[in-house]
Amino acid sequence: MPQNHRIARIEAYAYRCPVETPVDTSFGRMSDRPAVFVRLEDEDGCFGWGEVFANWPAAGAEHRVNLIERDLAQLVLGQTVEDPADFFGHLSTATRIRALQSGEWGPFRQTIAGIDTALWDMKARAADLSLRxxxxxxxxxxxxxxxxxxxxxxxxxxxxxxxxxxxxxxxxxxxxxxxxxxxxxxxxxxxxxxxxxxxxxxxxxxxxxxxxxxxxxxxxxxxxxxxxxxxxxxxxxxxxxxxxxxxxxxxxxxxxxxxxxxxxxxxxxxxxxxxxxxxxxxxxxxxxxxxxxxxxxxxxxxxxxxxxxxxxxxxxxxxxxxxxxxxxxxxxxxxxxxxxxxxxxxxxxxxxxxATSKPGLGCDELPPELARYKTHQIGVHL
Structure with missing residues (x-):
């Protein structure tokens, strides 16, 4: 039977890892390796992880975390999700004018993508199955x-x-x-x-x-x-x-x-x-x-x-x-x-x-050795 998840908490983390050799592409250079991870938790304590694109622009990772805190959290917290695909459509519609107003289609799409992945991870964990x-x-x-x-x-x-x-x-x-x-x-x-x-x-x-x-x-x-x-x-x-x-x-x-x-x-x-x-x-x-x-x-x-x-x-x-x-x-x-x-x-x-042998995506918590690379984090709850 499908399980509903009422979202009670959202967290997001920005990381930047220095690298000895930059990653060069035909359009630009990555002088460090960034990442944004997002975690959702429902009111029963079930959680899920997702990742938000943060490679470009070079200063984008921290911006994505702030976007989750200031714009997306208010649209996610308190919502009851049964089908992540339906909620993906809901978030895309709910943020359309914000993205149009700001011209920031990419950041909104990317943060929604990370939230969607976290919801699917949560759904798989609740079923005690790997996502696949x-x-x-x-x-x-x-x-x-x-x-x-x-x-x-x-x-x-x-x-x-x-x-x-x-x-x-x-x-x-x-x-x-x-x-x-x-x-x-x-x-x-x-x-x-x-x-x-x-x-x-x-x-x-x-x-x-x-x-x-x-x-x-x-x-x-x-x-x-x-x-x-x-x-x-x-x-x-x-x-x-x-x-x-x-x-x-x-x-x-x-x-x-x-x-x-x-x-x-x-x-x-x-x-x-x-x-x-x-x-x-x-x-x-x-x-x-x-x-x-x-x-x-x-x-x-x-x-x-x-x-x-x-x-x-x-x-x-x-x-x-x-x-x-x-x-x-x-x-x-x-x-x-x-x-x-x-x-x-x-x-x-x-x-x-x-592939993972664990439920969901196989990530229970962020590896502690990454703490030294963290540049920003937020947590918003009901």
Missing amino acids: KLLNPEAADRLPAYASGIHIGSAPSGLARAREDGFKAFKVKVGFNLEHDAQAVRSMAGTLDKGETLYTDANQAFNATQAMAFLSLLNDAPIGWLEEPIAADAPSAHWKDVAASTHIPLAGGENFAGKTAFADAIQAGHLKFIQPDIAKWGGISGCFAVARAAKTADLTYCPHFLGGGIGLSASTELLAAVGGDGLLEVDVNPNPLRQAFAPSGIDRSTGTWA
Whole structure:
């Protein structure tokens, strides 16, 4: 029987972890690793965790925590939730004018995504099930995964470390220098062992003409996909031209928001890999619906994620629930905000990642070793 949860408390925590080597993308540099974790508790003491996207802008983490305290808490506390998907729709509607008034569509969508994930975690805990088993009793316990976040400039050493850890698939960041990056990708593709795959991510670096030129330099290379070759909001005709110019599949979706945007992308068919980010839009509710729609259209759902440990667990559980041939993205750059939750989930012999054996997302409390990285926290209750 479905269980209702009357929300009595909401907490949010911002963290920033310094890193020795910044994470470079084609559009900017991450000089530290931020994360925002949100915790909901009902009046019976049942709780759930979620994660809110905080990578950009650079000062965004603390802002998201304040947004939860000053805007979202008043819409969440005292509410009785039976179906998180219904409540996701309610929060999206209730914050629409606030987001329009402030022009802050992203922050509202991201905080709602984290709240939604926390509600699903709570629901799974109440049922004493992992989230994937709540969504799909036949969900697998291990998933194929790929090593992500590898800069093309350090790809040889990055691939070597990821390979040593047990990964058999790798994604390199490109979009810094078209010809140099293409040459480096071709070189790396030539070093792959049997059963390994190389993927590329331009992070929206190119216009359509540049993207087609880049792809033409890779056309005979064994590349699994090119992710976000052009801007997510580029005209559909540009995506069509890029897709038609190559046999290399295109991937994208982390910068789409809303069911209509994903439905349009799925119908257009220019993307073969659909990649919503559970912490940027949709949480479990929105991304589960998108994943099922992609699978129905014979496209592949591969969750995008490059954050902390709670979001990685949520992405793992959702991908397992959906099934299919999707790959789990695992950032391999040093980040205690991820590693403290999942020090090593990769199996060296199979290249697969382990889902949690605990209820919900598997996180009971934040690892105490993260306390030194905390920059802000709030707690609001009835």
